[in-house]
């Protein structure tokens with residue numbers, strides 16, 4: 001068996017200690033009075049694609065830095081493959097794409113990627129890596145003369161230059177155009193299909209919804225949700241009730257806002273869109289109030305709305321707790 005074969009597919013799945021790729025156990029990180037990460041625990045398992053979501057300043061980059069051994073936790077333990085993050089990185093088990101920071105200036109893309117492939121203990125062929133990141137045609141350009149999206153593709157190439165078991169991506173598609181973004185996720189899906197674990201931080205919730213099989217939500221340093229996108233949407237407890245309203249069918253539109261469960265209402269032309277915390281009660285009350293809702297649809301809200309709801313709920317709970325202390 002070649003070195004590459006040893007680490008691909010099913011063989012990779014047994015890779016970590018106890019099948020554990022990464023673990024945060026009661027991890028906190030303080031910067032003076034700022035609790036950037038506050039008592040966070042989670043485990044990443046082999047083959048998972050995990051989205052790491054949170055508003056600006058939530059603690060995503062700080063958590064990723066600790067996962068990579070770039071920052072030490074103030075409390076708790078971080079482990080990769082049952083050992084220290086630094087050891088996992090030295091062993092080439094982690095591919096990384098960070099938001100910013102040093103792309104070596106004065107070298108060409110090809111020279112930089114070649115170096116990365118040589119340094120990685122299980123580095124790939126340079127031309128394959130360049131092709132995968134759509135960099136072949138511009139590989140002779142200097143890395144300090146690139147557009148933002150091109151720079152991101154170079155970082156992507158560096159993260160996938162060898163056969164790593166875990167790929168960590170901090171806001172990987174920021175600045176990429178639609179086709180680069182699509183190509184990026186196609187490659188990532190192929191990487192995941194080979195049993196690799198992928199953790200990515202993003203503000204693009206539709207990407208998280210379509211790519212991730214698990215979503216972690218961090219807010220003000222605390223992990224406030226951990227589940228599939230469907231579970232997180234269900235947890236937000238909101239449904240979208242949409243129908244066509246025609247006054248001649250019956251019902252008085254001024255009554256809509258007062259129906260049970262209605263959290264938000266939008267009436268555009270003849271289309272009514274309701275966000276409801278109890279769609280069954282809303283729909284039953286619609287009929288009772290004499291409406292004849294044509295083309296009635298009840299659907300789950302998107303991940304974006306669910307994210308806004310659960311982070312908003314957390315803010316409200318924090319405000320209430322603060323009020324009680326006063």
Ligand SMILES: Nc1ncnc2c1ncn2[C@@H]1O[C@H](COP(=O)(O)OP(=O)(O)OP(=O)(O)O)[C@@H](O)[C@H]1O
Pocket residue numbers: 031034035036054055056057058059060061062063
């Ligand atoms: N070196 C530092 N010194 C002081 N405070 C810091 C430092 N690094 C981060 N912070 C603070 O810690 C908190 C978490 O920051 P972090 O960069 O981890 O958030 P993030 O979720 O990655 O945000 P974004 O989505 O904006 O990139 C913020 O309040 C930030 O200001």
